[in-house]
Amino acid sequence: MTAFRLVNYNEYSLLVTFPGLSLQQANIQVALLEEFCSMNCQKWLFNQVPAYESLLLVCNSPKNVNRVKEVIYQFFQGESILLSHHETEEIIVPVCYDLSLGNDLEQMAAIHKTEIEKIVTCHFRVVYHTYMLGFLPGFAYMGEVDEQIATPRKPFPVATRAGAVGIAGRQTGIYPVDSPGGWNIVGYTPLKMFDLSKQSPTLLKPGKAVRFMPIDLETYNGLVGNGSN
Amino acid sequence: MEVIKPGILDSFQDSGRYGYAHLGVSVGGCMDKLAGRLANLLVGNTETEAVLEMHFPAPLLYFNEEIEFALTGADFCAKVGGRVVPQNRRIILPAGSTLSFENKIWGQRCYLGIAGGWALTKELGSYSTHLKAGFGGWQGRRLKKGDSIPLRQHSNYHAQAPIISRWFIYPDLFYKPGPVRVIAGIEWHWLTKNAKKDLQNHPFAISRQSDRMGYHLSGKLLEKTVNTELLSSGVLAGTVQLLPNGNPLLLMADCQTTGGYPRILQVADVDLPKLAQMGAGESFTFSLISTEESMGLLQTFHKQIVSLSGAIPLK
Numbered sequence: 032m033t034a035f036r037l038v039n040y041n042e043y044s045l046l047v048t049f050p051g052l053s054l055q056q057a058n059i060q061v062a063l064l065e066e067f068c069s070m071n072c073q074k075w076l077f078n079q080v081p082a083y084e085s086l087l088l089v090c091n092s093p094k095n096v097n098r099v100k101e102v103i104y105q106f107f108q109g110e111s112i113l114l115s116h117h118e119t120e121e122i123i124v125p126v127c128y129d130l131s132l133g134n135d136l137e138q139m140a141a142i143h144k145t146e147i148e149k150i151v152t153c154h155f156r157v158v159y160h161t162y163m164l165g166f167l168p169g170f171a172y173m174g175e176v177d178e179q180i181a182t183p184r185k186p187f188p189v190a191t192r193a194g195a196v197g198i199a200g201r202q203t204g205i206y207p208v209d210s211p212g213g214w215n216i217v218g219y220t221p222l223k224m225f226d227l228s229k230q231s232p233t234l235l236k237p238g239k240a241v242r243f244m245p246i247d248l249e250t251y252n253g254l255v256g257n258g259s260n
Numbered sequence: 261m262e263v264i265k266p267g268i269l270d271s272f273q274d275s276g277r278y279g280y281a282h283l284g285v286s287v288g289g290c291m292d293k294l295a296g297r298l299a300n301l302l303v304g305n306t307e308t309e310a311v312l313e314m315h316f317p318a319p320l321l322y323f324n325e326e327i328e329f330a331l332t333g334a335d336f337c338a339k340v341g342g343r344v345v346p347q348n349r350r351i352i353l354p355a356g357s358t359l360s361f362e363n364k365i366w367g368q369r370c371y372l373g374i375a376g377g378w379a380l381t382k383e384l385g386s387y388s389t390h391l392k393a394g395f396g397g398w399q400g401r402r403l404k405k406g407d408s409i410p411l412r413q414h415s416n417y418h419a420q421a422p423i424i425s426r427w428f429i430y431p432d433l434f435y436k437p438g439p440v441r442v443i444a445g446i447e448w449h450w451l452t453k454n455a456k457k458d459l460q461n462h463p464f465a466i467s468r469q470s471d472r473m474g475y476h477l478s479g480k481l482l483e484k485t486v487n488t489e490l491l492s493s494g495v496l497a498g499t500v501q502l503l504p505n506g507n508p509l510l511l512m513a514d515c516q517t518t519g520g521y522p523r524i525l526q527v528a529d530v531d532l533p534k535l536a537q538m539g540a541g542e543s544f545t546f547s548l549i550s551t552e553e554s555m556g557l558l559q560t561f562h563k564q565i566v567s568l569s570g571a572i573p574l575k
Binding site: 038039040041042043044046054065077078079080081082083084085086087089091093163164165166167168169170172207208210225227232233236237 | 285495558559
């Protein structure tokens, strides 16, 4: 049985964590438990908040906390739990790294004492794993960014546009809407990360593999002009 | 309903947007969910109907048709044609009435509930305005001058003058002054012994950078013993995080779904309405209670709401 910790978060919410598992393993467990709860106790839940290595379950009444607890115990009593989600499909996200769009590549190059091209290449040559969504509707936390270009957050949040692709530490993420933000912006995607007109309003979900594809300014402007996706 | 002059922040809210937190969509809804609920109960709506949340200065509103409504939460001294419109009652106004709010008597957020509600469309299962992402409520934004928001239902009392119910509800017991009750948060044990004491023995003030997302608090600076970085994890309204500068941040209705600062306290659910009615400059103290106690408080609260709603005369 996988080691887990279950604590009361408030009067009607439970937090499950996985001490002792690696981040990758814990993140898979979070996704599996979330799926199990969606199938077995959705009717007693207001929300599930899956994160890097924790799952917050918000019940719709304090009376249902014990019912949800039972379902969680059932999950951990089950066998073959460490099967991983096989995500073979990569989601391709086009990114324009052109300086004219206004990004932080020059400052980042100065911090890392390297060339802008090196930062760009390091960013797009990795296939990223989507760990969680949070912060803003559709904001995906992806990792791991190459250590050579890992950059701490800015000291203060600044106005950041929808579509901005940023780096914070070894994480990379995409701003789905205009927002103050502290991530270092490397480029912009013409894709909509959050779209209410779609059946599934977010482009990314935990577990998805993501590959950034560099595009030039002309292609970017064309895609933005078309209201791509 | 016509907005002649908007208030500082008027938005449609409801009991919250549930089921989308896994996509990063915040719960939102009324800051004071109790007042929102009571506004709906008073006019015979379901508890999940939209209400208008207003801050002070509040808007100037014109109704070209008769309305049946109630005001709950903060008291902004509402008036119609020079006559005071009391809180927490069912009221009928004749067509052509203008509703104004003269001054701030108590509280920070006033709620307007109208029988039948406004003709709004639910987005992701809720009427709440998601101010940051710009959807829900009325065109995904706060109200502005010239907005004309249709009502869903026509009122047929043919009132010639305002009709004010003689009965009223008295929700003051839910807003009792006194400490804000809290339970230990997930990372409570990260705090130093002194920080744990200081949290319980010293007042904390709500700073000016406070909004629907959260209240920045100032008081004794708090220290922690653990210095590892926390990986982002779920948070809820009522979660108190410890910022790197040693000040607490109390999350409110529009808070993010996840956060990376240690969660040192969780406000007892029954004390959230009281906090929603507090504003910048006000201070309070925390009182640490057990989870069992907070569950007991919530149970009593539910019973009180049930008996209160049973006491509201049917139409």
